[in-house]
Amino acid sequence: MATTIRIADIANYVGQEVTLKGWVYAKTGKGRLHFVRVRDGSGQVQCVAFKKEIDPEYFEIVKGLTQESSVIITGEVRADERAKGFPAGYEIGLKTVEVVQEAVDYPITPKEHGTEFLMDRRHLWLRSNQQWAILRIRATIIKALRDFLDNDGFLLVDTPIITPAAGEETTTLFSIDYFGDEAYLAQTGQLYNEANMMAHGKVYCFGPTFRAEKSKTRRHLIEFWMLEPEIAYCSLEELMDVEEQMVAYVVQQVLEKNRPELEAIGRDISKLEVLTAPFARISYDDAVEKLQAAYEKEKDPEQKELLKIEWGEDFGSPQETALAEMFDKPVFVYHYPSAVKAFYMQPVDGRPEVCRSVDLLAPEGYGEIIGGSERIYDADLLIQKIDEHGFDRANYEWYIELRQYGTVPHAGFGLGIERTVAWICGLAHIRETIPYARLLNRKYP
């Protein structure tokens, strides 16, 4: 049997006879000529069968091939401009075919389907071109994020998923029975990151987080993956430097490695090519002024109402979108009101009503992809904030103790992987950015 190749490497085998092991993606026939598009996970190639050129037994098998049947094919690789494929420009002149298993009535046809139908069959939908391309881009994004941090002296330190107490507010936690005790699924690794940072200087964690928010929007998942760096002796301004360089690096890596995938999902690549550092930085105060100016200019009463904002309120989705639309790159908004942010954020010197926090808002309506801040490093101030929020001080003893043994100013942020993937891919909904989305009304398959 000829050498088994990956379709991704097909360019190296022009003129040679090869073996392909994969699945039938689609088939069209025209009498004595049949085209079978075969995918093998690494790519997709069309195999051409002419009746007079191959064994009649194999021609009959080709005629009866069904979508998603698993097949082993041998044939000669040819360069041909007419062949679309992935990579494009190559085809295989089919010589033999073996059906490993015949798939009958594969439900996802190359036609339109509704969201519910596809999500119920997510385990199969993953094979479709667009979904395949999105998950490849997701993998590039995750690798680029980790490469960037690893190359910049960060250490990956894992944080627990089962936790004894809330990271932030308790209303959005999933509780589990821990041998008779109550425990929670982590909604952030940040508090542990701060301890790990004291040991390693610059750390990050990367893993799933869980939020029992009853959110039903295009940018929320119940289970999502978050990358959380934490840096000792770091100011808010230095934190923004890291964020913008990291995001710019990720976009550049996707452009370098996944251009065909971006084309396959129809992404407007010009919108990504402009995304180089630095990004604009505006204060919450300025952002509110910009939104209020936009409010005055808006004519549509419905849109106008959505833009309405008073100083002190957090931004909703419409406001984030409107703000981001004022820039063609992501934009930093810093110094949010302390009242709308987490208890551990450092107040601004001389202006305790605002804090040393920063969100990075993505363009094109994708909203907040990063939230970060300087953390309170004074033990007494931290205790005061824990009390003010009505949290049980006993749950935070170890966290307070970090401030008693060599405390330092420090800062960190959390980047939502799926929102980043949705933005870079230009997707209408976050559910396609993760293999098996956990949504308000869905935990199957």
Add this chain to the structure above:
RNA sequence: UCCACAAUAGCUCAAUGGCAGAGCAUUCGGCUGUUAACCGAAGGGUUCCUGGUUCAAGUCCAGGUUGUGGAGCCA
């Protein structure tokens, strides 16, 4: 939790209160450059559920279920 909209063939959708329809998919036949092929034929229905109005309900009314989009909350 709130607001809006929707549910009809395997899928995507039509159908003025009056015979349940189309395209695709499937099966069969034809076709040597297709890639959402094309041409011809066939099979395929608990119109989401419960109740009501009416001579007559897929269509109107009430309640429910499920889904979609949005808000709030957040990454």
